[in-house]
Amino acid sequence: VSMTTMFSRECKCALCGAINQCDSLGSTNNFGGLDTEFRSYAIGVDPITAYLQRCTACGYTSYDLGKKLSSKAVLEVKSIIGEFFSVEKCNKEKMPLCKQYELAAIIMKGIRTPSEDVAETLLRAAWMADDDDQSLLAKQYRKKAADILSLKLSVEKDLSTQAEQMFRLAEIYRRSGEFQLSLDTHEKITTDKLHPDLQLAALKLKQLCR
Numbered sequence: 001v002s003m004t005t006m007f008s009r010e011c012k013c014a015l016c017g018a019i020n021q022c023d024s025l026g027s028t029n030n031f032g033g034l035d036t037e038f039r040s041y042a043i044g045v046d047p048i049t050a051y052l053q054r055c056t057a058c059g060y061t062s063y064d065l066g067k068k069l070s071s072k073a074v075l076e077v078k079s080i081i082g083e084f085f086s087v088e089k090c091n092k093e094k095m096p097l098c099k100q101y102e103l104a105a106i107i108m109k110g111i112r113t114p115s116e117d118v119a120e121t122l123l124r125a126a127w128m129a130d131d132d133d134q135s136l137l138a139k140q141y142r143k144k145a146a147d148i149l150s151l152k153l154s155v156e157k158d159l160s161t162q163a164e165q166m167f168r169l170a171e172i173y174r175r176s177g178e179f180q181l182s183l184d185t186h187e188k189i190t191t192d193k194l195h196p197d198l199q200l201a202a203l204k205l206k207q208l209c210r
Contacts, residue, residue: 006050011065015077018057022065023050036171036201039127048124052100059085059092061104073111080110098137101125105144119148123172142176163193167202179209 011022025047032041039048053065059081069077084103085092095103105121122145129138149169156162166189173182186206191199 006045011053013055013058013060013065014067014069015060015074016055016058018055020053020055020065022053025050036205037123037175038168048127049097052104054095054100056093059103061100061107063104076110077107080107096128096132098125098128098132098134101128102141115148116152119145139176142172146172146176159190160193163190164198167194167198171205174205174209182209
């Protein structure tokens with residue numbers, strides 16, 4: 001069985017220039033399967049703990065800490081980080097993973113990263129909050145992700161992709177406690193465009209919303 005492997009390397013922060021020791025993903029697997037929000041589970045270390053890189057000096061959090069930022073982006077990111085830590089009062093060296101993903105999503109939005117990537121990062125924040133038994137935080141992250149994904153769905157042309165993403169959106173709504181929105185979304189799914197496994201899952205999930 002191919003296990004998840006990670007290695008440590010030096011990363012220079014694109015925001016402040018500090019050198020950090022960052023974990024990087026060497027290899028992973030999805031032998032643990034997917035859940036109904038399409039979270040992949042690995043055998044061994046969960047790779048989601050290694051996707052982000054964070055500067056312990058300034059707090060900048062990104063999927064690529066060393067990727068060059070424009071002068072305009074530097075100003076925007078510094079402002080976002082300053083505001084984030086003034087509100088959160090987090091220890092920059094010991095931030096919970098859910099908060100790291102939350103900050104990364106806010107930064108990504110601020111520097112005009114594609115909205116679907118922002119939504120995926122918010123979902124990862126929700127998953128990390130779930131793992132830490134922070135159910136209220138997880139619901140907040142899911143609602144923000146759902147707002148973005150519902151807008152993206154309106155312009156999706158491929159019917160199979162649309163059906164699959166609508167299934168996922170319905171499940172995000174259900175897990176955030178928005179049961180009517182989940183049911184309404186299920187009703188819009190073109191069921192015959194779904195994989196048979198998802199068709200069966202959809203029937204069971206709709207029952208949980210009633």
